[in-house]
Amino acid sequence: xxxxxxxxxxxxxxxxxxxxxxxxxxxxxxxxxxxxxxxxxxxxxxxxxxxxxxxxxxxxxxxxxxxxxxxxxxxxxxxxxxxxxxxxxxxxxxxxxxxxxxxxxxxxxxxxxxxxxxxxxxxxxxxxxxxxxxxxxxxxxxxxxxxxxxxxxxxxxxxxxxxxxxxxxxxxxxxxxxxxxxxxxxxxxxxxxxxxxxxxxxxxxxxxxxxxxxxxxxxxxxxxxxxxxxxxxxxxxxxxxxxxxxxxxxxxxxxxxxxxxxxxxxxxxxxxxxxxxxxxxxxxxxxxxxxx
Numbered sequence: 471x472x473x474x475x476x477x478x479x480x481x482x483x484x485x486x487x488x489x490x491x492x493x494x495x496x497x498x499x500x501x502x503x504x505x506x507x508x509x510x511x512x513x514x515x516x517x518x519x520x521x522x523x524x525x526x527x528x529x530x531x532x533x534x535x536x537x538x539x540x541x542x543x544x545x546x547x548x549x550x551x552x553x554x555x556x557x558x559x560x561x562x563x564x565x566x567x568x569x570x571x572x573x574x575x576x577x578x579x580x581x582x583x584x585x586x587x588x589x590x591x592x593x594x595x596x597x598x599x600x601x602x603x604x605x606x607x608x609x610x611x612x613x614x615x616x617x618x619x620x621x622x623x624x625x626x627x628x629x630x631x632x633x634x635x636x637x638x639x640x641x642x643x644x645x646x647x648x649x650x651x652x653x654x655x656x657x658x659x660x661x662x663x664x665x666x667x668x669x670x671x672x673x674x675x676x677x678x679x680x681x682x683x684x685x686x687x688x689x690x691x692x693x694x695x696x697x698x699x700x701x702x703x704x705x706x707x708x709x710x711x712x713x714x715x716x717x718x719x720x721x722x723x724x725x726x727x728x729x730x731x732x733x734x735x736x737x738x739x740x741x742x743x744x745x746x747x748x749x750x751x752x753x754x755x756x757x758x759x760x761x762x
Contacts, residue, residue: 472605472625476671477526480683481505481519484546484724485674487685490523491624492532493603499527500536500602501559502622502629503673504549506736510727513749515738520549524556534559535602539736540631540673541619542570544646544729545722548736550590560591561735562600564611564620567593571733573617573647577755578730589735594620612661614654615642621661628664628689631673633657636684637691639676640698645716646725651709658699666690726751 477490484505492499501523507516527534537550537559550561571585587593594600596611602624610621615632622629632642633654641658644651661670668689675683692699702708722728727749731738739747 474602474605474625474627476627476669476686478671478685479519479522479526480675480685481546482683483507485676485683486543486546487671487673487675487683488519488523489629489671490526490532491602491622491627491629492530493605496603497530497532498535498601498603499532500538500607500624501534501553502538503540503543503631504537504553506547506549506552506731508547508724508727510724515547517549517552520552523549523553536600537561538622539563539732540622540629541616542567542574542729542732544616544725545674546724547728547731551736561589562592562594563587563590564609564618565593565595566611566613566618566620567733569617570648574729574733577647577752578750579752580730580750583734589733589737596620610657610660612657614644614650614652614657616646617648619657621657623664623668626665626667627669627671628661629671629673630661633661634670634692634696635672636675637687637695638678638697640696641712643716643719644712645719651712651716652705654712655705655708662689662693664689666693721756726755 475492475494479488486505488504489502505519507518534557537553554561568587575583594609598609600607605625608623612619612621612633644654666689670687702711
């Protein structure tokens with residue numbers, strides 16, 4: 471089994487981890503879950519995170535082959551469209567992004583949004599394979615956090631994003647539109663069926679206890695140390711724990727900003743007559759806000 475080189479880039483504003491996955495033999499690489507910088511207070515965008523990824527490509531003489539997202543993110547803008555505009559590399563995501571587009575097009579009352587996934591160059595289905603250089607990458611549909619979540623298994627490395635966190639943080643929430651704690655349990659079991667020494671790379675780290683950011687574990691560590699899996703010997707227990715915790719969590723602060731960008735492949739709204747771009751924020755889209 472080929473072992474890809476993996477470089478991680480932590481964004482402290484969103485606690486997101488972006489990845490550069492490369493084949494040491496051919497120098498081909500893929501970027502996974504790139505972040506487009508956005509400040510909700512000023513409305514400013516920037517490309518600091520994405521440009522750091524491009525700098526890494528140049529400094530290590532890599533050849534960018536893919537720009538990949540694991541799902542439409544609720545806590546940051548995807549930089550996929552920006553990176554494609556600069557490099558020409560194809561953008562890809564899981565085929566069930568279409569289901570997420572349909573849900574959020576209704577929430578945003580966006581009848582003109584194409585809900586066929588045509589914003590991406592390729593839509594991956596469960597069990598499909600592609601390559602990064604000489605490294606074969608398998609696609610696992612991993613619903614639960616969202617309907618569209620997928621896991622990329624590149625050689626001995628699995629990129630699970632919001633399905634599992636580091637063992638001391640547990641698992642991802644499953645209460646977004648289309649989410650399901652039951653489906654999340656099944657997706658986790660499929661990931662834990664990979665070989666025990668498979669490297670697990672997560673998409674966020676919220677640094678419990680104030681520790682330094684971490685993003686890499688193994689299947690075996692997740693099996694034996696993940697706090698939510700240790701508390702739940704079976705599916706019913708897990709679902710109860712997950713749903714109880716989700717009821718206490720506020721919505722991500724950027725969910726209404728980010729989804730309208732990310733269901734459109736990371737593209738910002740077109741400028742209006744005055745040259746400015748505008749986001750549309752639905753009022754009352756979610757209930758249960760903790761006012762005090």
